[in-house]
Amino acid sequence: MTQTEIADKEKNIKILTGNYAAAHAYMQSRVGVISAYPITPQSPVVEKISEFIRDGKLKAKFLLVESEHSAAAACCAASATGSRVGTATSAHGLMLMYEMLPWASGTRLPIVINLATRSCGAPWSIWDDHSDFIAARDVGWIQFMCEDNQEIYDTNFQAFKIAEDPRVYVPTIVAYDGYLLSHTLMPVQLENQENIDAFLPPLKHHINLSDISQIKGVGPVTTPNIIKREEGTAPGYYEFRYALQKALENSIDVIKEVHDEFAEKFGRSYGNGLFKTYKTEDADTIIFAMGSVSAQTRTVIEKLRADGLKIGLVTLRLFRPFPVKYLRDFFKGKKNIVIFDRAIGYGYEGVLCYELKAALYGLQDPPFIKGFIVGLGGRDVKGEHIIEGVHRALELSKKGEITYETEFLGLKLDELDFLD
Amino acid sequence: MTENNTDWETISIVIIGRGGMGAVTACEIIAEAAYLSGNFVDVQAYPTFGTERRGTPVQAFAKLSRKEKIWDRAAIEHPNIIIVLDVTVLNEVIASSIEKNGIFIINSDKEPQFFAKKFNLPNSIKIIVADINKLAVERGLIIDGAPMVNTPILGLLSRSLTELNLDNINKVVQKRMSNELAKLNIELIQEGFNLAKML
Numbered sequence: 001m002t003q004t005e006i007a008d009k010e011k012n013i014k015i016l017t018g019n020y021a022a023a024h025a026y027m028q029s030r031v032g033v034i035s036a037y038p039i040t041p042q043s044p045v046v047e048k049i050s051e052f053i054r055d056g057k058l059k060a061k062f063l064l065v066e067s068e069h070s071a072a073a074a075c076c077a078a079s080a081t082g083s084r085v086g087t088a089t090s091a092h093g094l095m096l097m098y099e100m101l102p103w104a105s106g107t108r109l110p111i112v113i114n115l116a117t118r119s120c121g122a123p124w125s126i127w128d129d130h131s132d133f134i135a136a137r138d139v140g141w142i143q144f145m146c147e148d149n150q151e152i153y154d155t156n157f158q159a160f161k162i163a164e165d166p167r168v169y170v171p172t173i174v175a176y177d178g179y180l181l182s183h184t185l186m187p188v189q190l191e192n193q194e195n196i197d198a199f200l201p202p203l204k205h206h207i208n209l210s211d212i213s214q215i216k217g218v219g220p221v222t223t224p225n226i227i228k229r230e231e232g233t234a235p236g237y238y239e240f241r242y243a244l245q246k247a248l249e250n251s252i253d254v255i256k257e258v259h260d261e262f263a264e265k266f267g268r269s270y271g272n273g274l275f276k277t278y279k280t281e282d283a284d285t286i287i288f289a290m291g292s293v294s295a296q297t298r299t300v301i302e303k304l305r306a307d308g309l310k311i312g313l314v315t316l317r318l319f320r321p322f323p324v325k326y327l328r329d330f331f332k333g334k335k336n337i338v339i340f341d342r343a344i345g346y347g348y349e350g351v352l353c354y355e356l357k358a359a360l361y362g363l364q365d366p367p368f369i370k371g372f373i374v375g376l377g378g379r380d381v382k383g384e385h386i387i388e389g390v391h392r393a394l395e396l397s398k399k400g401e402i403t404y405e406t407e408f409l410g411l412k413l414d415e416l417d418f419l420d
Numbered sequence: 421m422t423e424n425n426t427d428w429e430t431i432s433i434v435i436i437g438r439g440g441m442g443a444v445t446a447c448e449i450i451a452e453a454a455y456l457s458g459n460f461v462d463v464q465a466y467p468t469f470g471t472e473r474r475g476t477p478v479q480a481f482a483k484l485s486r487k488e489k490i491w492d493r494a495a496i497e498h499p500n501i502i503i504v505l506d507v508t509v510l511n512e513v514i515a516s517s518i519e520k521n522g523i524f525i526i527n528s529d530k531e532p533q534f535f536a537k538k539f540n541l542p543n544s545i546k547i548i549v550a551d552i553n554k555l556a557v558e559r560g561l562i563i564d565g566a567p568m569v570n571t572p573i574l575g576l577l578s579r580s581l582t583e584l585n586l587d588n589i590n591k592v593v594q595k596r597m598s599n600e601l602a603k604l605n606i607e608l609i610q611e612g613f614n615l616a617k618m619l
Contacts, residue, residue, distance in 0.1 A: 015452045015463065040471075127469060148489075179469035180493045185451055186464055298491040378469065382494045 012190045018181035021149040021188050022088065022114040022174070023048035025156030027058045028196045032083035032203075035063035035074035037093060040126045041178040042116040045088035068093040072100035079109035079171075082205035084160065086111065090178055091118035091132045098139070104171045105140030105244060107219050110163035110203070112156065113141075115175040116182035117291070119377040127378020128178040130291065130343035133319070134351045140244050142172040142251060143320040145290040147276075149186040152176050154268055157200050161258045164203050168251045170244070177292040179378070191266055199265055248321045255318060271315070274323040277330075279305065280312030284335040285394065286367075288356055290316040293340045293374060293381055300383040304390060311390065316352065324359040331360055331367055338393040339371040340386065340409075349406050368397040373408045385409040426523070426581060432496040433482040435570075436514060437505030439472045442570030443480040446503070449574060449596070453588040454484045460583075462490045477509040501525065503577065505569050515539035525576045527552040527569050532619030548576045550615040559611075561604055571605045575612030586613060 016024065022045050026034065034053075036046040052058040063074045071087055079085040089097060094115060104111050117133050119125045133145065144159065146152045152174065159172040176182060222237040235243075252274065259273025270276055279301050280286060287297050294315035304311045314330065331337065341350025348354055353371030360366055370393035375381040389409055396403065413419060433450060435443040444467045451465035464483040472478050483490050498519045504510050504526040516539070518524065524547045526535060532547035541547065556567035571593060578586050589609060594602045 013455075015448070015455060015465070126471075177493070179466070183469065184464050184466040185448055186490075187455055187462065292493045295491040296493050380495045383492075 012192070013187050014190055015185045016149060016153075016188045017044065017183055017185050018146075018149045018152050018176050019044040019088075019116060019183070020048050021153040022156060022176075023052065024188075024190060025153045026086050026114075027052045028191070028193060029084065029086070029157060029160050029200055030058070030197075030202070031060050031086045033061045033063065033075070033078035033085045034087060035065055035071045035078065035085075036087045036089065037065055037068045037071045039068070039090045039093035039118075041118060041128075041182040042088045042090040042093065042114070044182070045114055045116070068096040069099060072097035072104070075111050076100055076104050076107065076109055079104070079111045079205075080107065082203065084164075084203045085109075086114070086160075088114040088116065090116045091120050091126075094132045094136060095120065098136070101136060101139040101141060101171075103219060106240060108169035108244070108247070109171055110160070110169055110205075111171040112159045112163060113171070113173045114152075114156070115173050116178040117175055118178040125377040126178075128180055128292065128342075129376045129378070130175075130341075130351075131376075133173070133175045134343040134345070136173060137320060137351075140170065140248065141320060142168075142170050142248070142255070142318075144172070144174050144317060145319055146174065146176040146181065146317075147291060147295050147315060149176075149181055149184070149188050150268065151270060152181065153188050153190070154262060154266070154270075157196060158255075158258050158262055160203075161200050162251065162255055164205075165251075165254050165258070168247055168254050170247050170251060175291070180292045189268075195265065199262065252318075252321055252323055252326075270317055272326065274316075274318045274326050275330075276315040276317060278313040278315070280314065280330075283310045283312030285309060285311045285338065285390070286331065286334055286336070287311065287313045287338050287340065287386070287390065288316065288352060289313070289340045290319070290352065291342065293342050296381050296383060297340065297386050300386050303383075304387065309390070309394075322355055322359060327356065327359050328363060331356075332363060333365070334367045336394060336397045337367045337369045338390050339369065340374050340381075340389060341371060342373075342375045342381070344373055344376075344406065368393075368400075370396055370403070371406075373406055374410060376408075379410050381410065426500065426521075428500050429486055429488070430490065430492075431484040431501065431581070432499045432519075433484070433501040433503065434496055434499040434514075434517075435480045435482075435503040435505060436509050437478060437480075437570070438474075438509060439476050439478045440474040440564075440566070441478075441505045442568060443467075443478055443505060444472075445596075446505075446570040446574060447480040447482040449571065449589060449592050450482045450577065450584065451484070452592040453574075454482075454584050456591060457583055457585065457588045460484045460486055462488070464490050498522075501577070501581070503573060504528075505573065512539065515541065518545060520544055522546075523548065523580045525549075525573065525580070527573055529554065532617055536619060546580060547619040548580055549617045549619075550576055550612055552576075552612055552615075555608060555611055555615065559604065559608055561608055572608035572612040575609040575614075576616050578609070579613055579616045579618070586610065 227234040263269035339353040350371040437443040447465040451463040529551040552569040
């Protein structure tokens with residue numbers, strides 16, 4: 001489909017996989033450079049983009065490279081020249097990119113990565129969980145998790161606009177569950193190019209490498225202390241990293257602002273842009289989850305409420321920066337929180353669980369919090385697992401019992417006949 | 421027996437066949453046609469998650485919802501409709517997974533009663549059978565030496581799920597294929613519709 005065709009139709013809904021929704025968003029964001037290396041379940045994103053380029057629908061340079069590390073390095077270099085840059089990856093692909101991730105954020109390059117989430121080996125698994133997404137937590141990127149294919153498409157435009165905002169200049173990951181979204185077709189409303197262009201104007205980058213006289217240096221060597229010379233003062237590493245942290249903290253306002261502008265222009269919103277609430281108005285018990293786990297939870301909320309529970313759902317959309325202030329405001333006065341994690345901070349517990357506990361530190365009369373692990377390596381997360389977890393948590397809450405061991409739902413140890 | 425309009429709020433469909441038979445494409449066509457019909461507010465289609473190889477047993481899935489957005493991401497345990505492209509992959513486990521008022525659609529030269537008896541299916545389950553292989557061979561819908569049954573069998577589906585009428589299926593087929601191939605497919609979908617033997 002050409003861009004004029006998009007503009008011609010008032011309501012252009014296509015049935016697309018999550019991967020193709022991401023590819024369409026890249027095309028309509030008019031990315032200038034794509035560099036990627038194929039990995040399941042992401043590969044269709046960049047395959048589709050290469051088709052768009054071949055067919056002349058997207059004027060972009062597709063850099064073929066020999067690994068994800070090179071893809072990330074190429075993205076950094078391309079972004080430093082002032083081009084709008086995107087890539088896509090999964091699991092070990094992201095892990096191979098890892099070395100470059102703090103380079104991108106430290107250099108404040110507004111790159112976007114679409115991450116079709118997948119478990120990390122060993123043992124070998126190509127199926128979904130959030131391990132890769134979680135592993136990218138501490139390198140200074142903004143991180144979104146989407147819940148359906150429309151949100152993937154919409155969040156990509158927001159991601160570029162946020163990452164490229166001069167108040168932010170931080171690279172961004174747009175993640176979505178591998179297979180469950182990446183390979184599942186759903187209706188996606190595509191917007192016309194004119195409106196996308198108005199929302200997301202061409203990138204005005206802060207570094208212009210094509211102008212030799214303007215180059216101040218990208219990714220310089222820094223020392224523990226400030227260096228003062230006649231030609232100027234060079235910040236130390238400490239000052240650079242302070243600036244990155246402040247940019248992330250300040251980005252929350254920009255993320256909300258960009259989300260609200262998108263909602264106003266296109267009529268679709270995702271809670272407050274940071275997290276979404278469902279049936280929480282009268283709820284004293286809240287389920288906290290993201291992505292596919294949250295989606296599955298939506299299918300059982302009515303059933304739990306019919307059983308007399310005042311229960312609702314909060315879907316985390318923005319994982320980094322963690323929206324601490326907004327979460328504290330929301331959870332103030334709530335009685336119980338049940339958290340379902342599709343990833344573990346190994347040796348501790350579910351990542352959302354300990355992140356939220358920390359965020360609510362010092363609240364008066366704090367909620368009782370109980371977390372569960374679900375769906376690692378693509379194990380089906382069923383509504384019944386969520387219901388089981390809620391009942392277990394409420395039972396513990398009643399007794400005021402705090403547990404220290406992680407609990408896995410949907411395990412099938414009893415079916416392993418070699419165990420006693 | 422007459423055409424039956426099912427009143428399920430959401431309809432889950434599983435297509436079973438072998439890699440290369442177009443099970444995934446068929447599910448995609450079903451989802452698109454259902455959405456196009458205007459009778460469903462949300463649809464999904466997806467392959468077996470993982471790797472698929474030519475010739476190995478594969479499954480593909482579709483979920484159609486009349487009123488609500490589909491948030492269900494779990495595997496389909498008890499499909500409302502099972503479509504069998506290749507009977508050699510149909511077994512007891514698959515047959516017994518069907519929902520109690522479900523619809524079985526089978527590509528076979530046998531009679532519907534044969535399958536009712538073989539898999540001990542209750543009367544509440546509708547069985548629709550047609551020899552789509554023969555139809556595809558006779559009409560020359562052959563790709564890489566194999567008869568393509570994945571689109572003609574949609575005629576049988578349309579027979580049982582009338583909201584998914586032939587017009588919508590044909591529109592989607594037209595959009596996805598070259599003119600000549602689409603024309604043949606559309607003819608065979610109609611013939612499949614006509615050939616349906618129902619129990």
